[in-house]
Amino acid sequence: MSDVISTEGLGMPVEVGAIDGELKKLWEADEASTNASLMNFLVYTEDPKQLIKNSETIQKLTRANSCRAVLIAMDREAKKSSLQAWITAHCHLAHGKKSICAEQISFLLSGYSMGRLRNTVFAHLNSDLPLVFWWQGDFSDLFEERLYRLLDRLIFDSASWRDPKASFRRLVEAREETKGEIVTQDLSWTRSYFYRLAVARLFDDPKAQKSFPKLEEVKIKAHPDHRMAALLLLSWVITRSGWKVESGQGDEWTASSEEGNPITINLEWDEDAAPLAELSMSAPGCKVRISREKENLHLCQSVCVDGHCVDLSGPADSDDPEGLVASQLSRGGKNSLYLHVLPRFRELLEMGG
């Protein structure tokens, strides 16, 4: 790392001790803008090159999520310790009229120093507002108890983890240490939101429901980069169905239903497909299928029971992390379903899925 990174687009460079004063001046200089904030939104990366991209992401996110954004990039490999800061505001016209702005403070921390991340976060929060923390990449040793105790919501993307087993282990430990107080949000889980909604929607059909105990095959097709999303979706199907995974090899498993019927489960990978490209569930005389073409904004949904077919179209989840974050922020909630599914998911992961 330690290459010179571009900081253009981060706004005005400021002394760390003068951030509050400079922000005040920023707002006083523009009487036409309204400063809106519903939360503290922190984005942390250990790849300094992401700083500019994260600023662009905040520009998009603040269209619908007013916040104080704090971007922190840590260059842990730099030999010399330093701390640089910038401030700016992202403004959007609300309904074509009023200019609504969200302030952003960016930090570039160089050199390794335990506790500096935590202290930088503590020092620049807007009081009384919730703290949403988007941790990008694997959980490092800086993901420590005195930091995560402070968080209201932790966002991460398990698709970006180099060592998912280790990071999931760290996450579970953190939740145990905090007695489950952190709301966790895995973007790989969010990627399957509309798939899950579609499955539920199609099984609202009473005839499809009757076929549910007779399900004998489940197939998921996904992009290989989104293995976590596919496994999470599969874990949800298994957990909700009350199935027991009997055996597995590679991307194939055998499960048994509560009635003792065998179910074959397959994961397929396709480099040219959407992150989650297809989920199909079959029983004699019944087929539920949800699919998505690459980059298409909709899910095709169909349920066929005893020759009667219903085709539907529904929304698909965003492909971009910022789109997923935005939809998650707009939904809120404690995300308890994810936590419910997590043990089964980790089981599949450990089995080599």
Added chain:
Amino acid sequence: MSNPFREDLVSRNLAEACSVVIFGATGDLTHRKLIPALYNLAGDGELPAGVQILGFARRDWSDEFFREGLEKQNRKVSRTGHDDEIWECLAASIHYHQSEFQDEDGYRRLAERLDEIDRERGEKGNRLFYIASAPEFFDDILLNLKKAGLSQDRPDGEGCWSRVIVEKPFGTTLATAQHLNEVVNGTFQEKDTYRIDHYLGKETAQNIMVLRFANAIFEPMWNKEHIDHIQITCAEHLGMEGGRGGYYDKAGALRDMVQNHLLQLLSLVAMEPPTDLTADGVRDEKVKVIRSLRQWDTPELVAENVIRGQYLAGNINGEEVPGYCAEDRVNPESETEAYVALRCMVDTWRWSGVPFYVRMGKRLPKKATEISIHFKETPSVLFNAMPGGVPAGNVLVIRIQPDEGISLRMNSKLPGTTLRMEPVKMDFHYASSFGTSSPEAYERLLLDAMAGDATLFARRDEVEEAWRFIDNIENVWHESDNSPPMAEFPAGSWGPREADELLAKDGRTWRRL
């Protein structure tokens, strides 16, 4: 059996697949509100699989012609824009059924067609009838639905249901509302009857209960000890454009807006905390408020507490506009009010002595609906004992439309070496804080009806109690020898002087919007 995939997925009652039959399908409401609402639900993935939409109207249209007209309008008005892929899926489930509302055979054919659709689609036969026709056809539609066997849950259906949504106006007097309720309840069960008031589907109206009962700071102060008075204002800048004078001149502001929307808002503000959030839990408390309204039933009481008015020619946004009696389809000798202001008293322990001032008017300076809670002044010591006292009392404002939000006015010291105070406003705007657009009221309400959740719909006793209150005033206006006179005001102003005097005699003024 239940759907295992639904568990923990969404925190609302489950909308079930059904056939939605819209009476008055060629009308404005269907094109501008109902179909765009169903389209947005489909686009958001909220519309249950297997929903079929059947428009019922008199004109001789084909399925195709009906769909084309709906698509054209949806492109113009849909909240989320128009996506061809979503529309195609939805359009495939839209059908048109031609019949006169009085034609029994048309309903028999409707029943056959619904059965055929259910067979084709393998659906179990849930039906949601939406009566969006002109009110004079309500009776015919309901009675013919009954005769065709469409109004009751089918004995052969496995847990299937038949529900009806009835649009406003739900009656024009207490007697007509009671008659309509008799017809409705003779046709559908009360639990399957959904009297729609789209104000209750608005985000801020739903937020009133959250504001009151999910925030510890407000409820302890929400009573006569701390609140001086409450104002509910519904201002419209429009007059009788688009031929609406024909309907409006028969109804008037009191019947058209106060009986339903504004009394519903009043009841949400004044109700006691419900024991639970079930439909009847909430509606039990709302109806107690309406029932506790002090009745204005003599000419003296009406003169003292109610002001009616008509606008004269004037100017709005730089445009000359005619007076009410010169409007299109309005009787030049009309005695119908286009403005009304009332002092309402809710005779409960909580609200004893606290007036609720309610006003509604056409051709006012701007469009705005809001509720303002005016708190009592601080005791006459410290700052309040100084010359001039404090500049203004605290006011909590709940803006229903447009620019939905909540603001709180409080007093603050002006910077400087002297002690001077000015009111400041803490302001929360939905649009600024939550950039995503709220669903249209009809989206929420249609979904609720499909889910069997009647919380945001009016119950029979609520409607009748509201009419009882309104009827007393209407009777004095129209049947008494010494009814109070009609006040006048120039279009574009904030209503007649008499309405200002209604508050002035209590030592109060209308809030400036």
